[in-house]
Amino acid sequence: MRINEVMKALADPTRREILRLLNEGEKSAGELAERFAITAPSMSHHFSVLKAADLIRSRRAGQQILYALNTTVFEDLMSLLFDLFGRTEAGMHEKEGEQ
Amino acid sequence: MRINEVMKALADPTRREILRLLNEGEKSAGELAERFAITAPSMSHHFSVLKAADLIRSRRAGQQILYALNTTVFEDLMSLLFDLFGRTEAGMHEKEGEQ
DNA sequence: TCGAGAATTAGCCATATATCTAAATGGACG
DNA sequence: CGTCCATTTAGATATATGGCTAATTCTCGA
Numbered sequence: 446m447r448i449n450e451v452m453k454a455l456a457d458p459t460r461r462e463i464l465r466l467l468n469e470g471e472k473s474a475g476e477l478a479e480r481f482a483i484t485a486p487s488m489s490h491h492f493s494v495l496k497a498a499d500l501i502r503s504r505r506a507g508q509q510i511l512y513a514l515n516t517t518v519f520e521d522l523m524s525l526l527f528d529l530f531g532r533t534e535a536g537m538h539e540k541e542g543e544q
Numbered sequence: 545m546r547i548n549e550v551m552k553a554l555a556d557p558t559r560r561e562i563l564r565l566l567n568e569g570e571k572s573a574g575e576l577a578e579r580f581a582i583t584a585p586s587m588s589h590h591f592s593v594l595k596a597a598d599l600i601r602s603r604r605a606g607q608q609i610l611y612a613l614n615t616t617v618f619e620d621l622m623s624l625l626f627d628l629f630g631r632t633e634a635g636m637h638e639k640e641g642e643q
Numbered sequence: 644t645c646g647a648g649a650a651t652t653a654g655c656c657a658t659a660t661a662t663c664t665a666a667a668t669g670g671a672c673g
Numbered sequence: 674c675g676t677c678c679a680t681t682t683a684g685a686t687a688t689a690t691g692g693c694t695a696a697t698t699c700t701c702g703a
Contacts, residue, residue, distance in 0.1 A: 449557055455628075456555035457691080458548055464628045474650055487692055489651050494690095508649050508700050519629035526625075529554075529563045530618035556661080573680060586662055588681050593660095607670050607679050 446521040447498065454498035459483070460491050464514060467501060473509040545620040546597065553597035558582065559590050563613060566600060572608040 454460055463477055478488040492512060495501045502515050553559055562576055577587040591611060594600045600611050 452555045456551045461628060468628065484693065485650065510650065514629065516629055522625060526618065526621060529560060529567065530613065530615055583663065584680065609680065
């Protein structure tokens with residue numbers, strides 16, 4: 446996991462809301478876009494940031510592109526946060542995050 | 545908790561490293577600064593961002609200012625991440641077994 | 644093959660951010 | 674007091690980011 450890309454991706458409120466919506470299930474780009482007051486190209490930019498961070502996955506279905514959460518990153522994120530905040534008693538979590 | 549401020553604070557690698565160092569225990573501004581290749585004013589800027597996000601607390605001890613983690617935010621952060629990634633009932637039924 | 648619909652890519656602009664140097668603040672101590 | 678030391682504040686600058694419009698790509702269906 447690229448921590449920096451993940452964290453930067455999560456730093457934007459629009460992207461966090463996209464993730465929240467995708468938590469309900471797979472949605473098309475257009476379906477997501479209509480929930481926001483920004484243009485499709487801007488949304489597309491956010492999708493690419495989320496994809497680069499591997500927070501979402503996409504697949505084409507006809508003319509549409511469907512996006513879905515990549516939940517495996519969640520665990521990595523938890524691991525990172527424990528690394529930052531977790532009060533550890535010697536070896537409580539062996540697996541250290543990168544960076 | 546101001547999610548946006550917390551997330552933006554965490555988006556910077558220097559600030560994440562500061563938190564990691566503070567996880568070892570309280571440290572002075574200078575003590576933290578000497579670990580990085582950036583100037584004291586730049587460090588000070590990062591401290592203020594972390595403070596604004598309530599991720600750290602500070603207290604004066606003579607000429608020095610000591611910083612410490614504010615661990616209570618950790619729980620809030622976890623809660624937020626579950627909100628983003630945690631499978632809710634609706635989501636669970638839509639994409640079961642997906643990874 | 645052609646046109647329409649969905650989405651992305653390209654290019655531009657304004658704002659936000661991270662960094663620096665220089666100056667100001669606040670405490671310690673002779 | 675006066676000066677030193679630790680840190681912050683002010684102000685400047687370069688880069689990053691997020692938004693837009695216009696143009697392009699890709700797929701579907703007549």
